[in-house]
Amino acid sequence: MADFQYAKELEHPFFKSPHVATYELDEDSIFVSGLPFWQEQLFYTRGRGEMPWHTDPARACQRMAKQWKNIAQELDASFKLRETPDMAIIRDGVGIYLSMLFWSNRRPVQLDNLEAHMETLEVIPMNLEERLAFVMERPDGYPTFKQLNELVKEQRKLVLKTAY
Numbered sequence: 001m002a003d004f005q006y007a008k009e010l011e012h013p014f015f016k017s018p019h020v021a022t023y024e025l026d027e028d029s030i031f032v033s034g035l036p037f038w039q040e041q042l043f044y045t046r047g048r049g050e051m052p053w054h055t056d057p058a059r060a061c062q063r064m065a066k067q068w069k070n071i072a073q074e075l076d077a078s079f080k081l082r083e084t085p086d087m088a089i090i091r092d093g094v095g096i097y098l099s100m101l102f103w104s105n106r107r108p109v110q111l112d113n114l115e116a117h118m119e120t121l122e123v124i125p126m127n128l129e130e131r132l133a134f135v136m137e138r139p140d141g142y143p144t145f146k147q148l149n150e151l152v153k154e155q156r157k158l159v160l161k162t163a164y
Contacts, residue, residue, distance in 0.1 A: 007044035010037050012111035014136050015091060030060055031067045034088055036095020040108045053103040058163040061100045061156065068096045068152050072145075079142050090139045097135075097152050101128075104159045123162055125154035 004017050018034050025032055030052050032038040042049030052060030071093045078085040102109040105121045118128060125131070131147055138144050 004035075006037070007041055009044050009108075009110050009112050010040055012114060014094065014139075015111065018088075030063055030099075031096065033092055036092060037099065037109050037111075043108055051108070053106050053108050057103045057106055058159055060103050061159045064096050064100050064103075065152065065156050068093065071096065072149055072152075075145050079145060084140050085145075087139065093148055094135060094139070097148060097155065100152065100155045100159070104155060104162070123155075123158050125151060125158065 004019065006015065006017050015036060025035070025038065027042060027048075028050055030039055030050055035041075039049045039052060043051060071089055074089050075085050075093065078089075098109050098111075101118075101121065101124065104123045107121075110117045115129065118124070118132075128151075131151060135144050135148050135151070
């Protein structure tokens, strides 16, 4: 099996390239556990995929919010047991948020030069840069989990507000 490599637009130190066999993955899935940004990977490398940021971003963000609920439950359970959560789950959670952030702005996620790309987004929560930096600098802490949860909730509200 060849090593998976993210497209250059998706390269970021926080997101390590996973060890997966992409031929086994469903190209229609907008969320693949352990492989954030699956649809962007298809778009950037093969010029195809579902492109949820283009077809129906509000619906795609709703589906991602449901995935976040599952991840939030796993993270919450780890914290209640005073365990350090699995970084793969944390990366999935941050990936879900970034997908919602970019898709609600009708764009695919772009992680290369993330800060510059975020400055061009219009549908964003207050103090996004500082809050996201906090999340990515201290990913395995309980305050980070709470901050990420709030970012997801706020983005969901912004999506609903702009959809109507």
